[in-house]
Amino acid sequence: MKDVSGRLEFQAVSKVYERPVxxxxxxxxxxxxxxxxxxxxxxxxxxxxxxxGVADIGLAVGGALIVSSVLGVYGGFLVDKFSNYRVMLGAAIVFALAFTLAFEVNSLVLFIVAIVVVNLAYAVIDIAVKSGIGSLVAPDKRGSVFSLKYTLTNVGYAIGPFLGMLLANISPGLPFAAAALIGAGFVALYAVLGGQITHSACVERSDKGFATVLIHMLGNYRLVCFTIGGILSAIVFGQFTAYLSQYLIVTSDPENTYRIINYLVTTNACVVISLQYLIGSRINQNNLFPMLMLGMAFFLVGLMGFCYAQVHVVWIVAMIVFTIGEIIIIPAEYLFIDYIAPEDMRGVYYGAQNLSNLGAALGPVLCGIALSLYAPGVMFYILSLCIVMASGFYFMGSRRRG
Structure with a gap:
C-alpha cells in the first residue's frame, strides 16, 4: 500500500514539474x-x-532600479502579448550583453546604463517565469512551485556572492565578465529547449492596449494598496545589501564591509532555504493580513538589531530575524497577485508587483541621504517608519474585497 501511495505521489509531482516548468x-x-x-x-x-561618495552611490544604484522597475510594467505587458519563449530569449540576450558592457566600459554613465538594462532584463525574465508558472501549473499546485522558485532564487544568492568575492579578489570587474558568460550560456541552452514552453501552454493573449491595461489596474483598489505597501516594505528588504553596505562604508572599512555583507547575504539565503516551505505553506487568503503583520514585526526587530550591532554574531542574528519577515512577505505577494490577476493580464499584474522594486530603488537613495545628513543609526529608524506605513496599506488592501 505504501508503494502504491508513493508511486502516486511521485506521479503527481512529476506531472507538476514537467520539462517546461x-x-x-x-x-x-x-x-x-x-x-x-x-x-x-x-x-x-x-x-x-x-x-x-555614499549619497552619489545611493542615487546611482537607486536611479538604476527606479528606471528598470517602471519599464518593467511594460515588460509585463509584452509578456501578455507575446510567447514566453520570445520574451525570455530576447531578455536573456540583452542581460548577457549588458553585463558585457558593464565589464568593458570606463565611463560611469555607460556603466549605470548597463546596470539599468541588466535589472530591466532580469525583471522581464522574472515576470515571464511567474506568468509561465501560472499558465502551466494547476491553481492548487502553484503555491508550491512559487515557493520552489523563491528557494532557488535564494540558493542563487547564496552561491553568487561567494563566487563574486573570489573573482573580485582577482580583478574588481571580473564578476561582471563572469555574469556575462553565464548569461550567454543560458541563451544557448534556452534557444534549444525554450520553445517547448510555447508548445506546452495555451495562453489567452491580451488584445488590450497598454493605456487600457494601466487604467484597469489603477481602478483595482486592492492591487493599488498592496502595490504601495509593497513599495514601502521593499525599501527595507528589497536591496538590504546596498543600504547596509552604505552604512558599513561610513562606520567601517571596505574589507570589513565585504566580509559582513558576505556573511549577511549567505545567512539570508540559508534561512530562506531552511524555513521557506515551513513558513510559506501556512500563508493563505484567510490569514494573509495577520501573517503580513507578523512579517512586519520581524522586520522591525531585525532593523533594531542592525542599528545596535557591534560584533559579527549580532549582525547574523539580526539577519536571521529580518529574513523571517522576508520569508513571510514575498510568498504572500506572489499568491495575492496570482489570486487577483485575470488570465489574459497575468504578466502585467506581475509587472505591477515588480513596482515594489521602486522601494528597493528608493532604499539606497533614502539611506544615502540619511547617512550624509544625520548620525548613521538614524537610517534604521527611517526604515522602521517605512514598515509602519506599509502595514497601514496592507491593512486597507486586506479589508477591502474586490
Missing part, C-alpha cells in the same frame, strides 16, 4: 547566480572604481 525554474536559478556575482558588491565597486 523545470526550464522556467532553471532560468531563475542560473540568471540569479549571474546577477548575484556582481550586484551585491555594486556599492563597493562604485566607491573603489569611480570614487563615488
Amino acid at each position: 523545470v526550464l522556467l525554474l532553471l532560468a531563475t536559478f542560473i540568471l540569479t547566480i549571474a546577477r548575484a556575482l556582481a550586484l551585491p558588491y555594486l556599492v563597493v565597486y562604485l566607491s573603489q572604481t569611480f570614487g563615488l
Whole structure:
C-alpha cells in the first residue's frame, strides 16, 4: 500500500514539474547566480572604481532600479502579448550583453546604463517565469512551485556572492565578465529547449492596449494598496545589501564591509532555504493580513538589531530575524497577485508587483541621504517608519474585497 501511495505521489509531482516548468525554474536559478556575482558588491565597486561618495552611490544604484522597475510594467505587458519563449530569449540576450558592457566600459554613465538594462532584463525574465508558472501549473499546485522558485532564487544568492568575492579578489570587474558568460550560456541552452514552453501552454493573449491595461489596474483598489505597501516594505528588504553596505562604508572599512555583507547575504539565503516551505505553506487568503503583520514585526526587530550591532554574531542574528519577515512577505505577494490577476493580464499584474522594486530603488537613495545628513543609526529608524506605513496599506488592501 505504501508503494502504491508513493508511486502516486511521485506521479503527481512529476506531472507538476514537467520539462517546461523545470526550464522556467532553471532560468531563475542560473540568471540569479549571474546577477548575484556582481550586484551585491555594486556599492563597493562604485566607491573603489569611480570614487563615488555614499549619497552619489545611493542615487546611482537607486536611479538604476527606479528606471528598470517602471519599464518593467511594460515588460509585463509584452509578456501578455507575446510567447514566453520570445520574451525570455530576447531578455536573456540583452542581460548577457549588458553585463558585457558593464565589464568593458570606463565611463560611469555607460556603466549605470548597463546596470539599468541588466535589472530591466532580469525583471522581464522574472515576470515571464511567474506568468509561465501560472499558465502551466494547476491553481492548487502553484503555491508550491512559487515557493520552489523563491528557494532557488535564494540558493542563487547564496552561491553568487561567494563566487563574486573570489573573482573580485582577482580583478574588481571580473564578476561582471563572469555574469556575462553565464548569461550567454543560458541563451544557448534556452534557444534549444525554450520553445517547448510555447508548445506546452495555451495562453489567452491580451488584445488590450497598454493605456487600457494601466487604467484597469489603477481602478483595482486592492492591487493599488498592496502595490504601495509593497513599495514601502521593499525599501527595507528589497536591496538590504546596498543600504547596509552604505552604512558599513561610513562606520567601517571596505574589507570589513565585504566580509559582513558576505556573511549577511549567505545567512539570508540559508534561512530562506531552511524555513521557506515551513513558513510559506501556512500563508493563505484567510490569514494573509495577520501573517503580513507578523512579517512586519520581524522586520522591525531585525532593523533594531542592525542599528545596535557591534560584533559579527549580532549582525547574523539580526539577519536571521529580518529574513523571517522576508520569508513571510514575498510568498504572500506572489499568491495575492496570482489570486487577483485575470488570465489574459497575468504578466502585467506581475509587472505591477515588480513596482515594489521602486522601494528597493528608493532604499539606497533614502539611506544615502540619511547617512550624509544625520548620525548613521538614524537610517534604521527611517526604515522602521517605512514598515509602519506599509502595514497601514496592507491593512486597507486586506479589508477591502474586490
